[in-house]
Amino acid sequence: MSADTEQSQPKITLRYPVRTLDGLELLPAGAELTEDVMSEVAAKGIKVRHETCPLLEYGSIREDLKLFIKVPPYNKFFSSVSNMMALLKNLSKTFMPVPVLDTIKYFKRRDFYTYQHILVVFAISTAIARDLLGDSASVSDIAIVGPTHNIGKICVPVEILKKQTPLTAEEKDMIDHHTAAGYVLLSHYLGDHESLACRAARDHHERRDGSGGPRGVKQTDPLIDIITVSDIYDALISPRAYRPVSFDNRSAIEVLTDMASSGRIKWEPLRSIISRNRRPYVSDREANISREQRGSSPPGNVYDYIDDK
Numbered sequence: 001m002s003a004d005t006e007q008s009q010p011k012i013t014l015r016y017p018v019r020t021l022d023g024l025e026l027l028p029a030g031a032e033l034t035e036d037v038m039s040e041v042a043a044k045g046i047k048v049r050h051e052t053c054p055l056l057e058y059g060s061i062r063e064d065l066k067l068f069i070k071v072p073p074y075n076k077f078f079s080s081v082s083n084m085m086a087l088l089k090n091l092s093k094t095f096m097p098v099p100v101l102d103t104i105k106y107f108k109r110r111d112f113y114t115y116q117h118i119l120v121v122f123a124i125s126t127a128i129a130r131d132l133l134g135d136s137a138s139v140s141d142i143a144i145v146g147p148t149h150n151i152g153k154i155c156v157p158v159e160i161l162k163k164q165t166p167l168t169a170e171e172k173d174m175i176d177h178h179t180a181a182g183y184v185l186l187s188h189y190l191g192d193h194e195s196l197a198c199r200a201a202r203d204h205h206e207r208r209d210g211s212g213g214p215r216g217v218k219q220t221d222p223l224i225d226i227i228t229v230s231d232i233y234d235a236l237i238s239p240r241a242y243r244p245v246s247f248d249n250r251s252a253i254e255v256l257t258d259m260a261s262s263g264r265i266k267w268e269p270l271r272s273i274i275s276r277n278r279r280p281y282v283s284d285r286e287a288n289i290s291r292e293q294r295g296s297s298p299p300g301n302v303y304d305y306i307d308d309k
Contacts, residue, residue: 012202016177018184020099021106026184032128034148034265038193041184046191050097055122055147056088058101059108065091065119072236073249074120076126077276087127092120094143097189103154104147110158113241114150119233122146124273129223131272138223144199146226152182152201162241179205179214200227207264222266228271232256237238249277 012033018026026041027033056062067077078084107115122143129142153161156178160171167175182201187193204227206212206219219228236252239245247255253274259265 002269010217012180012183012214014177014180014184015173016155016181018152018181020185020188021102021154026188033183038183038187042187042191042193044059045188048188050099050189052095053098054092055094055096055101058096059105060067061104062117064108064116064302065123067246068116068120069123072256073277074112077124077273079276083127083130087123087130087242090126090130090139091123092145093140094147096144100148100151100186100189101207103151103185106154111153111161113238114153114161118147118150120234120238120273121144121149121227121230124234127276128226128230128269128272131275132226132268141196142226145197145223146230148182148197149200149204149227150178151185152178155181164241166242176214179203196221196223196281200224204228204231207259208266209225211264222268225266226269229256229265230272232259232265233273253277 014027014029014031014033017029020026027037031037045100056065068074078087104115104118107118123146125146126139126143127257133142156174160167160174163171179202183193183198186195186198186201190197192198196214199221200223202214203217203219203221203224206215206217206224206227207228208219210216210218212219219225233252233256236247236255237249253270256265256270256273260267260270
């Protein structure tokens with residue numbers, strides 16, 4: 001990143017400290033996430049030399065993921081056996097630092113929704129990347145992002161993550177902290193604050209029109225677009241603590257269509273989702289997108305329908 005670009009980007013100031021699962025404080029509350037600060041976080045992380053391990057070989061992740069994507073509506077998205085085998089081959093190449101894998105185990109034990117969500121986004125985003133990028137090396141870059149995009153939630157109290165009633169302003173602020181916290185944590189664990197995984201942890205709630213957060217910048221990275229759309233799609237079609245009934249598949253796609261039409265997200269990842277839900281299958285380039293609204297928001301939703309708590 002050039003000095004001019006760095007100066008023009010809004011800075012993030014931490015409202016809360018960022019700590020690892022074992023209690024190591026990486027940065028205190030009040031720290032400003034400048035280029036120099038993040039370079040120092042990454043440099044200190046490199047010195048630790050974390051051991052790595054294949055994601056799908058860690059604990060029960062492989063079997064859990066297979067179970068998650070067999071149930072509706074995921075089974076429709078992943079219905080092609082040949083595509084599924086190719087996808088698993090891609091996913092099997094994903095290695096991660098063991099402390100990052102430990103955070104996934106933490107979510108399985110303490111917040112099962114987040115555990116399922118990060119694994120499903122891992123699979124959905126890698127499938128979309130294969131559709132859009134073929135066998136490009138960027139598919140491997142995408143694969144590590146799905147399971148890590150919400151790693152910052154280890155810095156949010158579990159009772160807030162699982163709260164079923166409306167959040168207070170302070171609780172919402174603590175939830176929003178997860179993007180900056182994830183950026184710091186991954187910069188430490190990966191030793192590279194400019195990597196796609198670090199930037200995606202920070203920017204997956206930014207939008208292409210600048211209406212997102214935490215910086216309110218226009219998100220233009222097409223690889224992060226894939227994570228963003230996958231993240232929103234799964235947030236809509238799965239049950240959540242604050243919304244016990246999920247959106248049906250059509251309604252979820254209609255929400256994404258509205259977002260693409262208004263310039264908040266990119267069309268290409270959405271076309272991939274639509275093509276995988278069509279029978280007979282059509283390529284993402286041939287997928288026609290209907291603007292007709294026939295779905296409805298599910299009952300009992302105490303937040304905005306795409307609020308990724």
